[in-house]
Amino acid sequence: MTDNQRLYWRATRRLTVGLLLVWFAVSFGAGILFREALDAASIGGAPLGFWMAQQGSIYVFVLLIVIYCTAMTRLERKFGIDQKGSDQ
Amino acid sequence: MSGPLWSWVFVGLTFALYIGIAVWSRAGSTRDFYVAGHDVPPVLNGMATAADWMSAASFLSMAGLIAFLGYGGSVYLMGWTGGYVLLALLLAPYLREFGKFTVPDFVGDRYDSRAARIIAVICALFVSFTYIAGQMKGVGVAFSAFLDVPQNWGIAIGMAIVLVYAVLGGMKGITYTQVAQYVVLIFAYTVPAIFISLAITGQLVPQIGFTSESVLPRLDRLLVELGFTEYTQTTKAKIDVFCITAALMFGTAGLPHVIIRFFTVENAQAARRSAGWALAFIAVLYTTAPAVGAFARINFIDQVNETAIDDLPAWFETWESTGYIDLDDKNGDGVVQYRAGADNEVVPNRDIFVLANPQIAGLPAWVVGLVVAGGMAAALSTAAGLLMVISSAVSHDLMRMTFRPDMTDKQELRWARISAAGAVVAAGLLGIFADNLGFVAQVVAFAFGLAAASLFPVIVLGIFWGRFNKQGAIAAMVTGLVTTFSYIVWFKFVDPDPAGWWLGISPEGIGFAFMWLALAVGVLTAVATPAPPDHIRQLVEDIRIPGAN
Secondary structure, three states: OOHHHHHHHHHHHHHHHHHHHHHHHHHHHHHHHOHHHHOOOEEOOEEHHHHHHHHHHHHHHHHHHHHHHHHHHHHHHHOOOOOHHHOO | OOHHHHHHHHHHHHHHHHHHHHHHOOOOOHHHHHHHHHOOOHHHHHHHHHHHHOOHHHHHHHHHHHHHHHHHHHHHHHHHHHHHHHHHHHHHHHHHHHOOOOHHHHHHHHOOOHHHHHHHHHHHHHHHHHHHHHHHHHHHHHHHHHOOOOHHHHHHHHHHHHHHHHHHHHHHHHHHHHHHHHHHHHHHHHHHHHHHHHHHHOOOOHHHHOOOOOOHHHHHHHHHHOOOOOOOOOOOOHHHHHHHHHHHHHHHHHOHHHHHHHHHOOOHHHHHHHHHHHHHHHHHHHHHHHHHHHHHHHHHHHHHOOOEHHHOOHHHHHHHHOOOEEEOOOOOOOEOOOOOOOOOOEEEOHHHHHHHHHHHOOOOHHHHHHHHHHHHHHHHHHHHHHHHHHHHHHHHHHHHHHHOOOOOHHHHHHHHHHHHHHHHHHHHHHHHHHHHHOOHHHHHHHHHHHHHHHHHHHHHHHHHOOOOOHHHHHHHHHHHHHHHHHHHHHHHHHOOOHHHOHHHOOOOOHHHHHHHHHHHHHHHHHHHOOOOOHHHHHHHHHHHOOOOO
16 A cells, blocks of 8 residues: 555545444434433424434435545545546 | 226336346346446446335335334334445445455455355355245235235246346346336335325425324324324333344345445445435435324324224225234224224234325325335345345356356356346245245344344455454354354244343344354454465455555
């Protein structure tokens, strides 16, 4: 690995860990572990913790992958990683 | 036109479409057959993945399950979507960068071991066969309930259709039929949901109708009056809800038929994008399902509870006559009482709600036909994806890579076709006889638990920890496989008493706990044994950097 690639890989791991923390927080955190506390608030007729478990977490999941794709594209540009040669 | 006629029209048209696509997209090489030539655009692969993933269980059973589990149904919603975040971030781009054909390919090459490859083949075959039997059964049920065809004939027809496009087109044919199947199934799912949402809440979008004051608060009140737990609560222990959700998530990320879909795109970046598209397409159904479930429960209570038996709606009689709803007027007052306890007089089968919903909501007959075609699309697309895993495991991993390395590409392609055909027949027979054994619903726990505990750890460690070696991988796979398998068999078939569950974790959730055990055993074994050779370290570094090899 070149230094550039090493830096790219470190940035990738950081991004991955950060996004996984959010992934854990919205599903296991908001939807399961702390749902009672969140249920004090509500979205329309749905208690917030319940809504996070059945709707909100899914929207956040989609958003997380979108953010990941965008951020990775930016990282690859920054570190000059070229995708084109990856097809064998 | 009547209901069955509409069903024939929709099913006939969609089947003709699938076969047409198969003929158009024949596979010419093993590359076409296994990975659709590596050039499927991310959006289309996302659609194909969504159809591949959403099975008969997602389409037909899930909303009904949620209707009766309430908050407890959240495990399926979060579990079967959250796994895609893991796939996109931890697996898909790296496995695509690795650039081969199958999951055992990765395990075999990364750990430089024939034994590891064969264990991975066993895991993949086991997971896929348990899953596919349920799909074939779903096709059979849809045929028998709506088209007046005996269930086993229905399975045979389904087998014939899949056989044509899987054997002819391989992954290429499957990919493009799955795209068509996604369009059919999502249309069939959302159209009735929109009508029902309008009827109950006045909202066009079911996801918004779901948050209306006239849905959940009313449902909670109604259920408490009838003696049930509130809809927004559950009686399940928190640790079990946590573990089941996690087992489904990690299991999703470890399922071979989902992973191989990401081998079909151009490069790592396309793999990431198509995971995002896949989840977005899946989310359309998965955020609609809880709304459909809640609406169905309200409709059921409104139309059945405290209704005179002579005044029951027509749909009720249809499903009662086919044995899917049990009615027993215990107190002999001629009126149906729907209650939580011993006074309850009506027991509906949860699987019928998606199929019965259009009738319950009084929608026109063609909507029913559309839903039947949608259910078939969901079952066939998943069956085809699973079939690919089975056939490539046999023709590529066993024949080409293990027993007959001197095979030519042409011979391997022939083997791939033969094993696809063999797998269809085996799956169909399993679907026919699994019914007699009555274990289809229970084996789903197997598929996810085993995928989570056996395949997921070795793939992720193989990418993120260069020091992880052959010995560690074999130890981890064997540990995950044996512990999860034994726990599920014990508590599902030998002694199903929940009192004996370890820490209160049900067999559905145990894969998550044993995944960590497998991980720990694997890491300790790897540390105690020699580091992998240099060319393996190089391979690991290459898959981390797109375009590096």
